[in-house]
Amino acid sequence: MNFQHTEDRRMLAETLNRFVSEQYGFGTRDRIARSPEGFSRELWNRFAELGIIGALFDETSGGFGGEGFDIAVVFESLGRGLVVEPFLDTLIVGQAIARSGNDAQRARLGELIDGSRIAAFAHGEPDSHYELARVTTRAQRKSSGSGSGSGNAWQLSGAKAVVQHGEHASLFLVSARTEGEDDSEHGVSLFLVPRDAVGVSVRGYPKIDGGRAAEVSFDNVMLGADALIGEANNGFATLEYAIACGVLALCAEALGAMERAKDSTLDYLRTRKQFGVAIGSFQALQHRMADMLLEIEQARSAVINAAAALGAERKVRERVVSAAKYSIGRIGTLVAQECIQLHGGIGMTWELPLAHYAKRLVMIDHQLGDEDHHLERFVALGRE
Structure with a gap:
């Protein structure tokens, strides 16, 4: 097996390593990591302009990479500089949308790739103990009124722990149980929840290794049918x-x-x-x-x-x-x-x-x- 990277990936690594070395020295990183925002929007936009975010997604999603080795090349370089910008959550949220989102949801990938929208992954819960299927946050179908869309709304309630960059995200990818027992793989659904939705509460705090995270709670948050990614109960x-x-x-x-x-x-x-x-x-x-x-x-x-x-x-x-x-x-x-x-x-x-x-x-x-x-x-x- 050939373990050498392709020419494109070598160029990507060289570009990113040089940028991090020249523009993201330890003093800069320390200042950003300890700032009230926990990352730099200016540098986030510059990473996007360099195409670094686009390397995490395939061409059908608006990127130019998206394979395992593309992801590895980018994050190895980020690790060398202890970069605190929201690459990880952008990757996870974007891959979920790319894999199961409808056309309207996939259209949002462009906003993630160009850096104009910050998205956060809200899955872990205080008592989940890393178990992927352990989801107690609940989403129930609710009537949305008369007409053709009646019965397609959702009401979301629950709490999520250690949501990276949760304070400054404008969009959350939230896992919620729509059916079954709390630890069942069946019955897990995924929703896109706007930060400004009524009932969303965020409490931010600094992390020990730099940057910020948040506890996010959902108190009877009403969502439209278009918030659901893929099929209900089959999001695992x-x-x-x-x-x-x-x-x-x-x-x-x-x-x-x-x-x-x-x-x-x-x-x-x-x-x-x-x-x-x-x-x-x-x-x-x-x-x-x-x-x-x-x-x-x-x-x-x-x-x-x-x-x-x-x-x-x-x-x-x-x-x-x-x-x-x-x-x-x-x-x-x-x-x-x-x-x-x-x-x-x-x-x-x-x-x-x-x-x-x-x-x-x-x-x-x-x-x-x-x-x-x-x-x-x-x-x-x-x-x-």
Whole structure:
């Protein structure tokens, strides 16, 4: 198998890496991540102008990529710069719309790709424990009055936790139960909910690894029939695929962060001196660094496998994606710990970028399912 990227993907990676290096230095990133908005609309628009968002979607959706390796290339570069703009939610929401949306809903993809609309993915709930089918937010059919559209409206109630960029999104992709038990795959439906709909409440807060998230509640929110994506009760397959895209993106982002943390640690070992010599000459530290390099290569292989499997049939795709997320969770935590320890006390300081890369690697493990969850899921899928 040829693991080399196509010429187009190499150009995409070079363009994005250069832009992040020149325009998204750590000082800029730290200022943006700690700002009241949690991201930069100006830079978000510039990313869109460069075509970076378009690389996440295929031509039929208005983009020019959309395959697993396109997603991996983009997010690995974003991980190198700890970019906090809403790429992940744009990917997940956009893929759900592209997969199951009607013509009117798919028309909104252009607004996501050109950066003019911020969309947020509202799925996780306070007691869901990463389980995709665990949805207690409810949507019930309600009469919308007389006429041909009567009975096609929906009333949405429930709460969603840790909605990335939820404060500043103008559109939410919300999972809700329209039928069945709280943990049943059947009965899950997906809705597009405007931020300004009556009954939508948002409480924002800063995240430990930079940027902002929100708790979002829906109090008897009335939605038209056009808010439903795909068929009622049958949204789980779309949800599962969109989250698989998100998991691949997180794995690639973690790989980029690991590479940058590794490079910083190598530079430190070459320049920091004790007893008149660089500490990188100490055999014990060389062994630890060699072990870490091997683990990072294993992480790269996991990302490659997940990217290649994104277009495979459901069971193969989900097993490979869960295997990758498990590996990334374990290796990311290891890299974070080793890099900080090899730096000594300075590795924990706020001023050193390494500490922020370490925090991001640890938090990626907890997004869209941690390593324990994905290990259990990998095993369970093998029994099906």
